Amino acid sequence: MTDKTDTIAQSFKTIMQALGEDTRREGLLDTPRRAAKAMQFLTQGYAQDLESVVNNATFESDMDEMVVVQDIELYSLCEHHLLPFIGKCHIAYIPQGRVLGLSKLARIVDMYARRFQIQENLTRQIAEAVENVTGAEGVGVVIEAQHMCMMMRGVEKQNSLMKTSVMLGSFRKSQATRNEFLTLISRR
Ligand SMILES: Nc1nc2c(ncn2[C@@H]2O[C@H](COP(=O)(O)OP(=O)(O)OP(=O)(O)O)[C@@H](O)[C@H]2O)c(=O)[nH]1
Ligand SMILES: [Zn+2]
Structure with missing residues:
Protein backbone atom coordinates (compact mmCIF):
# COMPACT_ATOMS: atom_id res chain seq x y z
CA MET A 1 0.00 0.00 0.00
CA THR A 43 -10.40 10.73 -8.55
CA GLN A 44 -7.58 9.55 -10.79
CA GLY A 45 -8.21 12.48 -13.11
CA TYR A 46 -6.11 14.64 -10.75
CA ALA A 47 -3.05 12.64 -11.80
CA GLN A 48 -3.72 13.04 -15.52
CA ASP A 49 -3.16 15.90 -17.92
CA LEU A 50 -4.61 16.72 -21.30
CA GLU A 51 -1.41 16.23 -23.27
CA SER A 52 -0.78 12.68 -22.08
CA VAL A 53 -4.46 11.71 -22.35
CA VAL A 54 -4.62 12.85 -25.99
CA ASN A 55 -1.19 11.33 -26.76
CA ASN A 56 -0.85 13.30 -30.02
CA ALA A 57 -3.81 11.43 -31.53
CA THR A 58 -4.99 14.25 -33.78
CA PHE A 59 -5.00 13.64 -37.50
CA GLU A 60 -4.99 15.87 -40.55
CA SER A 61 -8.37 15.92 -42.27
CA ASP A 62 -10.33 17.99 -44.78
CA MET A 63 -13.50 17.23 -42.84
CA ASP A 64 -15.21 20.52 -42.14
CA GLU A 65 -18.64 19.30 -41.10
CA MET A 66 -19.85 18.58 -37.60
CA VAL A 67 -18.52 15.53 -35.77
CA VAL A 68 -20.81 14.34 -32.97
CA VAL A 69 -20.24 11.66 -30.35
CA GLN A 70 -23.22 11.13 -28.13
CA ASP A 71 -24.03 9.12 -25.01
CA ILE A 72 -20.53 8.96 -23.53
CA GLU A 73 -21.28 7.67 -20.06
CA LEU A 74 -20.03 9.76 -17.21
CA TYR A 75 -19.41 9.06 -13.54
CA SER A 76 -18.29 11.93 -11.37
CA LEU A 77 -18.37 13.02 -7.73
CA CYS A 78 -20.04 16.24 -6.66
CA GLU A 79 -17.62 18.54 -4.91
CA HIS A 80 -20.17 19.48 -2.24
CA HIS A 81 -21.10 16.07 -0.86
CA LEU A 82 -18.58 13.73 -2.53
CA LEU A 83 -21.54 11.69 -3.77
CA PRO A 84 -21.75 10.43 -7.36
CA PHE A 85 -23.45 12.13 -10.21
CA ILE A 86 -24.04 9.89 -13.18
CA GLY A 87 -25.12 10.59 -16.71
CA LYS A 88 -24.19 11.08 -20.32
CA CYS A 89 -22.04 13.53 -22.18
CA HIS A 90 -22.55 14.56 -25.80
CA ILE A 91 -19.72 16.28 -27.66
CA ALA A 92 -19.62 17.92 -31.08
CA TYR A 93 -17.02 19.92 -32.92
CA ILE A 94 -16.41 21.32 -36.38
CA PRO A 95 -12.82 20.52 -37.35
CA GLN A 96 -10.49 23.01 -38.91
CA GLY A 97 -7.81 20.82 -40.49
CA ARG A 98 -7.44 18.27 -37.68
CA VAL A 99 -9.70 15.63 -36.17
CA LEU A 100 -9.27 13.95 -32.80
CA GLY A 101 -8.95 10.20 -32.22
CA LEU A 102 -12.44 9.01 -31.34
CA SER A 103 -11.57 7.37 -28.02
CA LYS A 104 -9.82 10.55 -26.88
CA LEU A 105 -13.14 12.35 -26.46
CA ALA A 106 -14.20 9.71 -23.93
CA ARG A 107 -10.77 9.89 -22.26
CA ILE A 108 -11.10 13.66 -21.92
CA VAL A 109 -14.54 13.21 -20.34
CA ASP A 110 -13.14 10.68 -17.85
CA MET A 111 -10.12 12.79 -16.96
CA TYR A 112 -12.29 15.72 -15.84
CA ALA A 113 -15.15 13.59 -14.47
CA ARG A 114 -12.81 11.67 -12.17
CA ARG A 115 -12.26 14.67 -9.95
CA PHE A 116 -14.53 16.46 -7.47
CA GLN A 117 -16.76 18.56 -9.69
CA ILE A 118 -19.87 20.56 -10.23
CA GLN A 119 -21.60 19.73 -13.47
CA GLU A 120 -21.32 23.23 -14.91
CA ASN A 121 -17.52 23.36 -14.50
CA LEU A 122 -17.12 19.82 -15.81
CA THR A 123 -19.06 20.75 -18.96
CA ARG A 124 -16.90 23.81 -19.57
CA GLN A 125 -13.61 22.01 -18.91
CA ILE A 126 -14.48 19.29 -21.45
CA ALA A 127 -15.50 21.86 -24.08
CA GLU A 128 -12.34 23.94 -23.62
CA ALA A 129 -10.14 20.85 -23.74
CA VAL A 130 -11.67 19.71 -27.04
CA GLU A 131 -11.23 23.22 -28.44
CA ASN A 132 -7.59 23.32 -27.31
CA VAL A 133 -6.51 19.98 -28.69
CA THR A 134 -8.36 20.15 -32.02
CA GLY A 135 -8.22 23.87 -32.83
CA ALA A 136 -11.83 23.36 -33.95
CA GLU A 137 -13.85 26.33 -35.24
CA GLY A 138 -16.52 25.43 -32.71
CA VAL A 139 -17.32 22.98 -29.92
CA GLY A 140 -20.55 22.02 -28.17
CA VAL A 141 -20.87 19.90 -25.03
CA VAL A 142 -24.08 18.79 -23.31
CA ILE A 143 -24.19 16.81 -20.08
CA GLU A 144 -27.34 15.22 -18.65
CA ALA A 145 -26.86 13.78 -15.17
CA GLN A 146 -28.59 12.62 -12.03
CA HIS A 147 -27.09 13.67 -8.73
CA MET A 148 -27.12 11.18 -5.85
CA CYS A 149 -26.92 14.08 -3.38
CA MET A 150 -30.39 15.08 -4.57
CA MET A 151 -31.72 11.52 -4.76
CA MET A 152 -30.38 9.64 -1.73
CA ARG A 153 -30.46 12.58 0.70
CA GLY A 154 -31.38 16.28 0.87
CA VAL A 155 -34.47 17.01 -1.21
CA GLU A 156 -34.74 13.31 -2.23
CA LYS A 157 -35.98 13.92 -5.76
CA GLN A 158 -35.63 10.76 -7.84
CA ASN A 159 -36.49 11.96 -11.32
CA SER A 160 -34.84 15.29 -11.86
CA LEU A 161 -32.18 15.46 -14.51
CA MET A 162 -29.67 18.30 -14.68
CA LYS A 163 -28.78 19.41 -18.20
CA THR A 164 -25.86 21.71 -18.85
CA SER A 165 -24.37 22.91 -22.09
CA VAL A 166 -21.35 24.89 -23.17
CA MET A 167 -21.10 26.22 -26.72
CA LEU A 168 -17.84 27.68 -28.00
CA GLY A 169 -16.89 29.44 -31.27
CA SER A 170 -19.32 28.81 -34.14
CA PHE A 171 -21.64 26.85 -31.82
CA ARG A 172 -22.07 29.99 -29.79
CA LYS A 173 -22.32 32.40 -32.73
CA SER A 174 -24.61 30.41 -35.00
CA GLN A 175 -28.05 29.31 -33.93
CA ALA A 176 -28.19 26.93 -36.94
CA THR A 177 -25.00 25.14 -35.83
CA ARG A 178 -26.24 24.85 -32.27
CA ASN A 179 -29.60 23.54 -33.48
CA GLU A 180 -27.95 20.96 -35.74
CA PHE A 181 -26.04 19.61 -32.71
CA LEU A 182 -29.08 19.61 -30.43
CA THR A 183 -31.21 17.91 -33.10
CA LEU A 184 -28.59 15.23 -33.74
CA ILE A 185 -28.30 14.33 -30.04
CA SER A 186 -32.06 14.31 -29.52
CA ARG A 187 -32.32 11.35 -31.95
CA ARG A 188 -31.49 8.06 -30.26
N1 LIG B 1 -25.11 23.97 -9.52
C1 LIG B 1 -24.78 22.79 -9.01
N2 LIG B 1 -25.15 22.49 -7.76
C2 LIG B 1 -24.82 21.27 -7.30
C3 LIG B 1 -24.14 20.31 -8.03
N3 LIG B 1 -23.99 19.20 -7.26
C4 LIG B 1 -24.59 19.48 -6.09
N4 LIG B 1 -25.09 20.74 -6.08
C5 LIG B 1 -25.84 21.52 -5.09
O1 LIG B 1 -24.97 22.14 -4.16
C6 LIG B 1 -25.79 22.72 -3.17
C7 LIG B 1 -25.09 22.77 -1.81
O2 LIG B 1 -25.98 23.45 -0.97
P1 LIG B 1 -25.82 23.64 0.61
O3 LIG B 1 -27.05 24.27 1.14
O4 LIG B 1 -24.49 24.28 0.89
O5 LIG B 1 -25.66 22.13 1.11
P2 LIG B 1 -26.79 21.17 1.69
O6 LIG B 1 -27.32 21.71 2.97
O7 LIG B 1 -26.19 19.80 1.74
O8 LIG B 1 -27.92 21.28 0.56
P3 LIG B 1 -29.11 20.31 0.18
O9 LIG B 1 -28.61 19.40 -0.91
O10 LIG B 1 -30.17 21.25 -0.34
O11 LIG B 1 -29.54 19.57 1.40
C8 LIG B 1 -27.08 21.91 -3.19
O12 LIG B 1 -28.10 22.74 -3.67
C9 LIG B 1 -26.78 20.79 -4.20
O13 LIG B 1 -27.94 20.34 -4.89
C10 LIG B 1 -23.74 20.68 -9.36
O14 LIG B 1 -23.12 19.92 -10.10
N5 LIG B 1 -24.09 21.92 -9.79
ZN1 LIG C 1 -23.83 17.15 -4.06
Whole structure:
Protein backbone atom coordinates (compact mmCIF):
# COMPACT_ATOMS: atom_id res chain seq x y z
CA MET A 1 0.00 0.00 0.00
CA THR A 2 1.34 3.44 -0.86
CA ASP A 3 1.64 6.13 1.81
CA LYS A 4 -1.24 7.95 0.17
CA THR A 5 -3.55 4.89 0.20
CA ASP A 6 -2.54 4.33 3.81
CA THR A 7 -3.46 7.88 4.83
CA ILE A 8 -6.81 7.71 3.03
CA ALA A 9 -7.58 4.26 4.50
CA GLN A 10 -6.80 5.53 8.00
CA SER A 11 -9.19 8.43 7.42
CA PHE A 12 -11.96 6.10 6.24
CA LYS A 13 -11.42 4.01 9.36
CA THR A 14 -11.81 7.12 11.52
CA ILE A 15 -15.02 8.05 9.67
CA MET A 16 -16.46 4.55 10.10
CA GLN A 17 -15.64 4.59 13.80
CA ALA A 18 -17.17 8.04 14.21
CA LEU A 19 -20.32 6.67 12.56
CA GLY A 20 -20.49 4.01 15.26
CA GLU A 21 -19.12 0.98 13.43
CA ASP A 22 -16.80 -1.61 14.93
CA THR A 23 -13.96 -1.57 12.39
CA ARG A 24 -12.58 -4.79 13.91
CA ARG A 25 -15.55 -6.87 12.79
CA GLU A 26 -14.64 -9.35 10.09
CA GLY A 27 -16.64 -7.88 7.21
CA LEU A 28 -15.02 -4.48 7.70
CA LEU A 29 -11.38 -5.44 8.21
CA ASP A 30 -10.35 -4.62 4.63
CA THR A 31 -12.98 -1.96 4.00
CA PRO A 32 -10.87 1.15 4.76
CA ARG A 33 -8.22 -0.03 2.30
CA ARG A 34 -10.79 -0.97 -0.36
CA ALA A 35 -12.61 2.33 0.07
CA ALA A 36 -9.31 4.21 -0.20
CA LYS A 37 -8.41 2.46 -3.44
CA ALA A 38 -11.91 3.00 -4.83
CA MET A 39 -11.74 6.71 -3.99
CA GLN A 40 -8.30 6.99 -5.59
CA PHE A 41 -9.67 5.37 -8.75
CA LEU A 42 -12.68 7.69 -8.82
CA THR A 43 -10.40 10.73 -8.55
CA GLN A 44 -7.58 9.55 -10.79
CA GLY A 45 -8.21 12.48 -13.11
CA TYR A 46 -6.11 14.64 -10.75
CA ALA A 47 -3.05 12.64 -11.80
CA GLN A 48 -3.72 13.04 -15.52
CA ASP A 49 -3.16 15.90 -17.92
CA LEU A 50 -4.61 16.72 -21.30
CA GLU A 51 -1.41 16.23 -23.27
CA SER A 52 -0.78 12.68 -22.08
CA VAL A 53 -4.46 11.71 -22.35
CA VAL A 54 -4.62 12.85 -25.99
CA ASN A 55 -1.19 11.33 -26.76
CA ASN A 56 -0.85 13.30 -30.02
CA ALA A 57 -3.81 11.43 -31.53
CA THR A 58 -4.99 14.25 -33.78
CA PHE A 59 -5.00 13.64 -37.50
CA GLU A 60 -4.99 15.87 -40.55
CA SER A 61 -8.37 15.92 -42.27
CA ASP A 62 -10.33 17.99 -44.78
CA MET A 63 -13.50 17.23 -42.84
CA ASP A 64 -15.21 20.52 -42.14
CA GLU A 65 -18.64 19.30 -41.10
CA MET A 66 -19.85 18.58 -37.60
CA VAL A 67 -18.52 15.53 -35.77
CA VAL A 68 -20.81 14.34 -32.97
CA VAL A 69 -20.24 11.66 -30.35
CA GLN A 70 -23.22 11.13 -28.13
CA ASP A 71 -24.03 9.12 -25.01
CA ILE A 72 -20.53 8.96 -23.53
CA GLU A 73 -21.28 7.67 -20.06
CA LEU A 74 -20.03 9.76 -17.21
CA TYR A 75 -19.41 9.06 -13.54
CA SER A 76 -18.29 11.93 -11.37
CA LEU A 77 -18.37 13.02 -7.73
CA CYS A 78 -20.04 16.24 -6.66
CA GLU A 79 -17.62 18.54 -4.91
CA HIS A 80 -20.17 19.48 -2.24
CA HIS A 81 -21.10 16.07 -0.86
CA LEU A 82 -18.58 13.73 -2.53
CA LEU A 83 -21.54 11.69 -3.77
CA PRO A 84 -21.75 10.43 -7.36
CA PHE A 85 -23.45 12.13 -10.21
CA ILE A 86 -24.04 9.89 -13.18
CA GLY A 87 -25.12 10.59 -16.71
CA LYS A 88 -24.19 11.08 -20.32
CA CYS A 89 -22.04 13.53 -22.18
CA HIS A 90 -22.55 14.56 -25.80
CA ILE A 91 -19.72 16.28 -27.66
CA ALA A 92 -19.62 17.92 -31.08
CA TYR A 93 -17.02 19.92 -32.92
CA ILE A 94 -16.41 21.32 -36.38
CA PRO A 95 -12.82 20.52 -37.35
CA GLN A 96 -10.49 23.01 -38.91
CA GLY A 97 -7.81 20.82 -40.49
CA ARG A 98 -7.44 18.27 -37.68
CA VAL A 99 -9.70 15.63 -36.17
CA LEU A 100 -9.27 13.95 -32.80
CA GLY A 101 -8.95 10.20 -32.22
CA LEU A 102 -12.44 9.01 -31.34
CA SER A 103 -11.57 7.37 -28.02
CA LYS A 104 -9.82 10.55 -26.88
CA LEU A 105 -13.14 12.35 -26.46
CA ALA A 106 -14.20 9.71 -23.93
CA ARG A 107 -10.77 9.89 -22.26
CA ILE A 108 -11.10 13.66 -21.92
CA VAL A 109 -14.54 13.21 -20.34
CA ASP A 110 -13.14 10.68 -17.85
CA MET A 111 -10.12 12.79 -16.96
CA TYR A 112 -12.29 15.72 -15.84
CA ALA A 113 -15.15 13.59 -14.47
CA ARG A 114 -12.81 11.67 -12.17
CA ARG A 115 -12.26 14.67 -9.95
CA PHE A 116 -14.53 16.46 -7.47
CA GLN A 117 -16.76 18.56 -9.69
CA ILE A 118 -19.87 20.56 -10.23
CA GLN A 119 -21.60 19.73 -13.47
CA GLU A 120 -21.32 23.23 -14.91
CA ASN A 121 -17.52 23.36 -14.50
CA LEU A 122 -17.12 19.82 -15.81
CA THR A 123 -19.06 20.75 -18.96
CA ARG A 124 -16.90 23.81 -19.57
CA GLN A 125 -13.61 22.01 -18.91
CA ILE A 126 -14.48 19.29 -21.45
CA ALA A 127 -15.50 21.86 -24.08
CA GLU A 128 -12.34 23.94 -23.62
CA ALA A 129 -10.14 20.85 -23.74
CA VAL A 130 -11.67 19.71 -27.04
CA GLU A 131 -11.23 23.22 -28.44
CA ASN A 132 -7.59 23.32 -27.31
CA VAL A 133 -6.51 19.98 -28.69
CA THR A 134 -8.36 20.15 -32.02
CA GLY A 135 -8.22 23.87 -32.83
CA ALA A 136 -11.83 23.36 -33.95
CA GLU A 137 -13.85 26.33 -35.24
CA GLY A 138 -16.52 25.43 -32.71
CA VAL A 139 -17.32 22.98 -29.92
CA GLY A 140 -20.55 22.02 -28.17
CA VAL A 141 -20.87 19.90 -25.03
CA VAL A 142 -24.08 18.79 -23.31
CA ILE A 143 -24.19 16.81 -20.08
CA GLU A 144 -27.34 15.22 -18.65
CA ALA A 145 -26.86 13.78 -15.17
CA GLN A 146 -28.59 12.62 -12.03
CA HIS A 147 -27.09 13.67 -8.73
CA MET A 148 -27.12 11.18 -5.85
CA CYS A 149 -26.92 14.08 -3.38
CA MET A 150 -30.39 15.08 -4.57
CA MET A 151 -31.72 11.52 -4.76
CA MET A 152 -30.38 9.64 -1.73
CA ARG A 153 -30.46 12.58 0.70
CA GLY A 154 -31.38 16.28 0.87
CA VAL A 155 -34.47 17.01 -1.21
CA GLU A 156 -34.74 13.31 -2.23
CA LYS A 157 -35.98 13.92 -5.76
CA GLN A 158 -35.63 10.76 -7.84
CA ASN A 159 -36.49 11.96 -11.32
CA SER A 160 -34.84 15.29 -11.86
CA LEU A 161 -32.18 15.46 -14.51
CA MET A 162 -29.67 18.30 -14.68
CA LYS A 163 -28.78 19.41 -18.20
CA THR A 164 -25.86 21.71 -18.85
CA SER A 165 -24.37 22.91 -22.09
CA VAL A 166 -21.35 24.89 -23.17
CA MET A 167 -21.10 26.22 -26.72
CA LEU A 168 -17.84 27.68 -28.00
CA GLY A 169 -16.89 29.44 -31.27
CA SER A 170 -19.32 28.81 -34.14
CA PHE A 171 -21.64 26.85 -31.82
CA ARG A 172 -22.07 29.99 -29.79
CA LYS A 173 -22.32 32.40 -32.73
CA SER A 174 -24.61 30.41 -35.00
CA GLN A 175 -28.05 29.31 -33.93
CA ALA A 176 -28.19 26.93 -36.94
CA THR A 177 -25.00 25.14 -35.83
CA ARG A 178 -26.24 24.85 -32.27
CA ASN A 179 -29.60 23.54 -33.48
CA GLU A 180 -27.95 20.96 -35.74
CA PHE A 181 -26.04 19.61 -32.71
CA LEU A 182 -29.08 19.61 -30.43
CA THR A 183 -31.21 17.91 -33.10
CA LEU A 184 -28.59 15.23 -33.74
CA ILE A 185 -28.30 14.33 -30.04
CA SER A 186 -32.06 14.31 -29.52
CA ARG A 187 -32.32 11.35 -31.95
CA ARG A 188 -31.49 8.06 -30.26
N1 LIG B 1 -25.11 23.97 -9.52
C1 LIG B 1 -24.78 22.79 -9.01
N2 LIG B 1 -25.15 22.49 -7.76
C2 LIG B 1 -24.82 21.27 -7.30
C3 LIG B 1 -24.14 20.31 -8.03
N3 LIG B 1 -23.99 19.20 -7.26
C4 LIG B 1 -24.59 19.48 -6.09
N4 LIG B 1 -25.09 20.74 -6.08
C5 LIG B 1 -25.84 21.52 -5.09
O1 LIG B 1 -24.97 22.14 -4.16
C6 LIG B 1 -25.79 22.72 -3.17
C7 LIG B 1 -25.09 22.77 -1.81
O2 LIG B 1 -25.98 23.45 -0.97
P1 LIG B 1 -25.82 23.64 0.61
O3 LIG B 1 -27.05 24.27 1.14
O4 LIG B 1 -24.49 24.28 0.89
O5 LIG B 1 -25.66 22.13 1.11
P2 LIG B 1 -26.79 21.17 1.69
O6 LIG B 1 -27.32 21.71 2.97
O7 LIG B 1 -26.19 19.80 1.74
O8 LIG B 1 -27.92 21.28 0.56
P3 LIG B 1 -29.11 20.31 0.18
O9 LIG B 1 -28.61 19.40 -0.91
O10 LIG B 1 -30.17 21.25 -0.34
O11 LIG B 1 -29.54 19.57 1.40
C8 LIG B 1 -27.08 21.91 -3.19
O12 LIG B 1 -28.10 22.74 -3.67
C9 LIG B 1 -26.78 20.79 -4.20
O13 LIG B 1 -27.94 20.34 -4.89
C10 LIG B 1 -23.74 20.68 -9.36
O14 LIG B 1 -23.12 19.92 -10.10
N5 LIG B 1 -24.09 21.92 -9.79
ZN1 LIG C 1 -23.83 17.15 -4.06
